[in-house]
Amino acid sequence: MTISIKTRFAFTLDKPTDVLLQFEAADIPEQELLERNTQMTEAEHCAWVPAQDDIGERIWIRAQGRFEVDYRARVRPRRQLPDLGALKRLLPHDMPGEAVQYLFDSRYCPADKFQSFVEAEFGGTEGGARILAIRDWIAENFEYKSGVSDARTGALDTFVQRAGICRDFAHVMVTLARASTIPARYVACYAPGVEPPDFHAIAEVFLNDPDTEGGGTWQLVDATGMADPAETVKIGVGRDAADVSFLTSFGANDFEHSKVTVTRVAD
Template structure:
């Protein structure tokens, strides 16, 4: 599947400010970057640094004044997608080292608080079947409500309110999976069909390969909006704090943002 991406950001900084951006599609085996162009305004400093788990890159910039960022890309997605419910879970001692951190609590995903709920609600399932049951439960019980959460909203807050946006759905999905002992991470993506059009967030869970040869990360979208066959990864992290498209080490005012993703 070929996906076309176009992004425009306008923001203003009143004084020289270090700024970290992560919005470019990651160059990884499951997605081929056919064309890409990033256009920046005047910057005092620009460097590319590897992002979390070496999936994608971050732009480390020093900026001041009014800034415009434009990004266009065409990406071919070729991702293996086994039937989720057929995949087994791996025991913690069977996991590769890089997956173990995704069993642990993080800023927005406090899995320890959900262990009894997960045991009661999903204890009859295992592995991918358990993940699918969690995904379906979230989609059924939560309302997608733009503007209903903030940058401080945790998975527990969303669970209580039963509403949120893709960021919140992903946090709850990650949290429930970790509470079940399945590594899960937050994944920032582009996906056609997202309403309203925006940067999108899904979960990724680590399960056994279909052939039993090891482990594999599988995309899980509890909002039901993204098709994994045409989802383009930007980056991954423990939760949204690790994969924000814009992090400023000072004050900034985002005045305009538009995202278009089509096939």
């Protein structure tokens, strides 16, 4: 199955401002980029740089005035999807260094505050089975609702109010996985079936790879239930939403609009 992506957004900068963008589908082995086209307003400066963990790229621009982005792509996901519930947890001393960083607390994910909770709620599970139990618990206990969170809302806030959008669901999923000593990271992505259509956010967890002795595998998990890992297109990954925002402005900006359309296309 091929995924068609169309993204447009625009914003205005009153004075010369540096802005970091991340909206393009990542060119990585687990997804094949068949076509891509990025059109942007001319800027004073524009440079593509590697993103977190070398998954995808960020774009530095320095611009003033109205800036518009029009991005089109066709991508064929082809990731391996083992039975998540059967995957074991890697012991901390067996984890590679690049995974260990995703056990730590981050700006929106205070995992240390949830260690007692995960043992009380999910103590009879481990590894992939615990991840599925956490995912299902979030889906059953949280309401997908816009307008109840903003850029300052973290996993603890969402845990208390039991409502939020995909960003908030992903933060809680990441936090509870880390509290279970399972590395977890935040994934910005595109996926068909997301309502309302927009940039989407899910979690990714690091568990034992059954096909590689002593190896690990990153597996996607969406607590909202809207994104199928087999059809999900990664943009980038990070510790939480702060690392993979599609627009980070180092100065004031007036965001005008965005439109994201993601559809399935027969091969």
